[in-house]
Amino acid sequence: MTDRPRVAVFRPDDERITEAVDLLDDLGTEAVPDPMLEVEATGASPRTDADYTVFTSKTGAELIAEAGWTAGESTVCAIGDPTADALDAEGYAVDLIPEEFTSAGLVDTLEGTVEGERVEVARSDHGSAVLLDGLNDAGAYVHETVLYRLTRPDAAGESAEVAAAGDLDAALFTSSLTVEHFLEAAAERGLRDAAVSGLDDAVVAVIGPPTAETAREHGLPVDVVASEADFETLAREAVAATGSER
Template structure:
């Protein structure tokens, strides 16, 4: 039996390389098709009582820019973001038990009244954090550390999906989903894409990514318990092997 083909859409940096290597270790044939390119803005967070980080990418950028924590209470959405902060010498004071923006608002709402809160994230974050923290009485500002653009090379996974030639596909953020579907729209191939994915095991990280997939008329077959790429890959490949038995 030939190796299953699994498309991976991680950003066009070390993450796509690591993802390919990990998928190969699971005995599948990876189709690397980065749907995101990181475009730094050059901005760094202003000093505040609280500073919230939502991604490893944002942590990398502020560390390289020499951001100083001083007496700021640092918050991280997700264990991976928290680990990235600690690896770069920052102390992490708050990690919500639920790795979502809503979970962080719940964690902070009793403490931030009258406090300044800086959001250090991409230019594409939802309004949940801003609205929730303002409702809790915080003075909120936001620094856009980077934008996410679609690489000009993206699209191989769409072609294979349209032809029904993917055994699995891994969506790691709502933005990867929107770029994937944008390509299908440009090719006037949305209906054939939806049909082609019917026999593909679709894996998604987190509820926002799942909602983005569902919004475009596609179904998510597997979603890991954590926002961890290795677990996403493992559960998706496991499901593929079960369906091929």
């Protein structure tokens, strides 16, 4: 075992995993980078005649900018500050951010204002049904555009081996899909039960209630639910829970 806590991080294999590793190093831990998500753009672009347009991720913001999408008269909604910041960086003015950074939070915010309105939801192929169902129930005319697909990289799974060996101190799950892909990678290696057992002795940290629900449904203990839905908060609170934060 290393003197520093070993923390698994599952961010996509781009600047996000690099930034995550740097942050964990600053927090006095040894990162175990194991990207569990790979982005495959569909080439689709959001419709331009919606009254409201909803974005759920930094990736989505980058893809619509590449596609040259313009907001026009649409009210631009972002679930979470990271998504809003990414939209702003791409030159899009964000009109609405729900107080609770979840699909349910956005539905609660828009309920009562979107009846009879056209609402465009632009996101990945693994978006929660909560958003679409909630907006439909609120009386909106909802259209979904899949901007990208999220797949599991072939090389994913190092963290499962570390967990199975009992050498992992924390794991940072940033979506339900990272939970599912972690367990699939472990199963492919014949280590699923051992990896789950290894996480019993680690801090399992998740970015929000939907991810917590998925983790629990798959038999993982949840020790930390980030107080804010962003990676830095997740990392800091998880490391603090190990008793090792600088």
